[in-house]
Each structure stands twice: as C-alpha cells, then as structure tokens.
Amino acid sequence: MPAEGINMLFTYKDITKDIFEQPDVCIIGSGAGGAVMADVLSGAGLDVVVLEEGGYYTKDRYSNYKPYESFKILYRDYGATLAFGRIPIMLPLGRAVGGTTVINSGTCFRTPDSVLNDWAETFGIIKASPIDMEPYFERVEKTINVVPVDPEILGRNGLVFKRGADALGLSNGMLKHNMINCHGCGRCVFGCPTDAKQAVHLNFIPSAVKHGARVYANARADRIRVEGRTVKEITGSILNEETDNRIYSISVKPKLLIMSAGAVYTPYMLDRNNLRISPELGRNLAIHPAVRVTAMFDELIEGYKGVPQGNYMDAYASEGIMHEGIFVPPEIGLPVMGKLGFKGKELASNYNRTAAFGVMVSDKNSFGSVRAGVDNRPFITYSLHPYDIKKMIKGIAVASEVFFAAGAKSVNTSVFGFNELKTPDDISRLFEKKISATAFEMMAFHPLGTARMGEMPGHSVVDSFGKVHVIDNMFISDGSIVPTSLGVNPQITIMSLSMRNAEHIAENRSKLIK
C-alpha cells in the first residue's frame, strides 16, 4: 500500500519485490530542485519517476521526535556532514522526501537582481535576468505560500535583537517564510510538527503525484550507466528505513535523467560513477559560513518559543554580511557554548535568559570542492579566505554591539580566545590581533555551485537551462547549478530555476526526450 493520501508515493514498506521502471524522466532527489521538476514535467504530461534516498515523513511522524532524534532521522550524518579544510565545518543536509526543505528554517529570499545580472555578465547565462525570473518567483512563492513572519510569533529572542538594532539605527526587518498558520513553536529545523512550514513534500510533491508521477522514498540511486553521450540506466537499492540495509533493487531506464541530489550529492554521485562530465564538476563549492553569537540577559528570553529565524538585520548586506535569527533548544545550543562541569550546568540553568543571533557571510573569495570519498560518502573540502574571516569578525562585532545595545550582560562570540565579552569596550579586542580560521566554531549552510551553469562548456558543467554540456539526456536541477554565492537563503532561487528549466524541457520535449 502506498503512503496514505498520496497513492503513488511508495516507501520501503510498500515494496515487496524488485522494481523496474521505464519512464520518460527519472529524477534523483526530491528536494527544492527535484520536487519542482517532478511537478512541472508530470503536469506537462510526461511520465516521471522520482528516487529519494530518505524516508517519507509527515507531521504525525516527526512531531514525536525530540530535536536530537531529528538529527539522526531527517538529516544526513546526524546533521554533521563535514567540509574539511583548516577547520572542519558542519554542513547540515536533509535526507527525506522534500530534501533540505523539510529541515531548513523556511526563510525565503528572491535571488538578488545584482546576482542575476552578474551571472549574465560573468557566465553568459541567458534568459535569467530579473525580468525573466519574476514570473517564476511569483509562482513558486504562491505555491509555497511565502509571507512575512507575523511579529506575534517572533518570540523574545528576535525581539531583543530588534530592540538593539533599532537602538543603533541599523536596518532590520521581518523575514519571509513559506508557512501557513505557524504557531511559533520553534521547530522549523527539526521538521515542522504542525505542517505550517510549506516544505516541498506538502505542495510540489503531492501535485506531481496527482499528475501521475511515481515517487519512491527509501530508494537510493547507486549506479548511473552511460553509453557514449546517453544515460541508459539507473540502478539502486530500496533501503529498510530502520537499518539502511538494502531489501530490494530498483532499475530505471529513463529517456531523460535529472540529477537533483543537491550541491554535495549530485557531484558526489557523478564522480562515484566515474562520470567526469566536466573539469568544473565538484569544484567552485560556495557555502554560507555562519557562526552564532549568544548573549546573556537579566530578562527572561525563552528563545525556544517563537520562530527561530524570524527576523534579520541587513545593515551590512552590501559587504556580504547578513544577520539572521537563529535559536536552538538547549540540547543543541549548550554543547557548543564552551563550558563543562559545574560551570556548564550554571550556563544551562540560565538558558532561559540566553539570546542568540546568526552571522552569515557571502563567501566571494573562499572556495571548496566535492568528490567521492571513502565510506560511501562525499569528501568535501573548503578553504575559508582571510578576507571572509575578516567579514565574519566584523559580523560578530556588530552582533555583539547590537546585543549590548539591547541590554545584554555579556556576549559569547564563538571565537576561541574571545569567548566572553563583558562590556561593549571588549568588542575592540576582536580587531586587536589576527584571528585565524581555526579560532571559529563554524557551521555552513546553502551549498551551491558544484555543477555551475554557463554557456562556455570549458567553464561550466551545464548550460543556462541545466542541460549537461556533454551528455544528451542529462540535466542537473538543484543548488549545484547556481554559479555563485547568493548572500541570501537559496530555496526560492533553486525552486524558481528548476521551474524555468522544467518548462524549457517540456517545451523542447521532442528534441530532448527521445
């Protein structure tokens, strides 16, 4: 029996034998890129099969998980996929029907005009100007219901930061989220327990299934067989969700393959299959390195109540520094706050009076790569450029000023050696000596760029519409085709590009699908 209510969405429990499929289109991955592709292509009358390695989770299932259990179930590698460089950087990636949209903060930004114009100039990308993209942004935003966060559900964590930013006259506002009837329970990144966050498994995937697409959850694509310039077959495994053991095989012989496994797993899978389709494949990894600044207050904050990423401060956005709300429950926040023993317990007992905000930098100068590694996992490298470290320090200093302006007693910077700032005067210490990358406890989000678009085959992996330059029946449609860092959260960009590219495929089906 397929998943209840979605009669063509199959999980491992529904499958009792090996699967063979011969659709028009096979899509690997069901996140922001794959889900939109599946919906548009199936809506255009094409026969579509989607393979998703992760399970199919609904609010009824993950509302029973505690946050730390969600890391184990909904994320890859317990939320700690690592990028190696001078410091290891944690890169949380989703693994579920809906991909990372199931576990992201729900923040929505359109691609900045300056970025779209830069793509045209630098990479020769056609038909992706701000005017070209406008209708796609609108349709995506309508489908996933993008609205500004209601201040009533912002919570005190967001409010104290706003108070500080307003006191300093720094530009700030409410973020837009994809949500309906959000109650501000602060669980966005652990799977929304009320289905308020409109992740793609609640809209594009059900719509695709309604159009006849068949979505296989717990289905991992292992091998991609290519002959000459043509993809012939994808073989994979149906996995037992509890153990990750293979229980059946799946074979798909599509006329067109679309890789939508994300900017880490798309290049990894292609490399693992020795499909070196471009020297640029797996290179140019862009991420948004981020740190969390926390502050202690006398007043009660209870930061876990309210939308964790509800507001932003963009006063330094032109310099590539964005401040966005972030708050996590104590079990996630306390271990990285740098205390143990009785001091750690004191910190825990004051967690209700702790506020936190995120600093995210746009990595114009840093670079990274993805290739197949050991243990059936990607090997990710990332080198943080000193210029981006300077931006990070400035962002931390500004966040600290804002917290002090809001009445904080002390600020914890997450920078080794500068952990606790007791007065605003201490902030200047951050600039007194050189701080190396190894001093940061860093996370990163929004991997992009590892199969970038462009019209010059030597400098890009896919063309302006996501078609792989050197393979006739393979497209890529996920964050990997986004050629540069955006400076903002990328889900709208990925979905909108995917919608545009899917329409291009549908319009040119006679040439592309043979």
Add this chain to the structure above:
Amino acid sequence: MAIKELKVLDQKLYNIARAIAEAIIPAGGAFEPGANEVDAALLFDHYIDRLSRIQFRFIKYILYMIQYTPLLTKFKLFTRMSLGERIKYLQGWEESRVSSKRYIFITLKLLIMMPFYSDDRIQDAIGIHSSMGEHPECLLKV
C-alpha cells in the same frame, strides 16, 4: 549496567563514556541531576547506533584517547581519576590551543549532551519545556 542493553558500545567503552559524561555533567551544582542519574552514557550508546562503521571507529578512538592519554601526564587512566581531576582534564581538551583537539571534543560533547538535555527530567530541572509532543512551547497554542 547489563551489557545486553548496550547497542554499540562494549562494557569497557561504556565505562569510559560514563566517566566522561559524569565529568561533563556532574551531579549537583546549579541543578541536581547529573549525567549518571539519567544514564547519559547509555543514551549516548543508543543515539550513535546509526553511525557508519568509520564514524563509529572515530568515536571509539576518541573514547580510548581520553582514557589512555592521562597515563602519560597523570600516570593514571581517565576512569581512575577523581571527578575534579576529570573535569579539569576535559577542560584542557575544550580549551586546547590545538583546534583539532577542541573540535574532536566538541563532537563527543554534542553526542553526550544532546540526549541528556533532551530528557524531560533535565528540561524540568532547568525550567525549559521544549518537547515536541504537545507543542507546549508554541506562542499561539495549537
């Protein structure tokens, strides 16, 4: 501790994990329960059962490293040290100038502290109620 309850650790590794957990979260202080009151080492064992073989081996090495390196400087095993000595020793890891040592320790600390602070008894003790079941944390009640 009956060994059959353990999913991935053996008794020896469990004992090391228990000693580490107790040093990270001792009983007493700002609130009463400590790691051993909720058997944080057992929760840790159950939590890491989905790690890959290589990832688990990495965790095992960290536990052994913490257990045996004090032999070089303190002439005793970590599990034989007093609580105060253990806390001080782990502080050395957490505040080490060698960044890789710090990162390794933070990884272990995360895996031990996450299940501990998720326990309802501990959330009660620190005055936080963030369990997901009934959404008590929602600003607008469901």
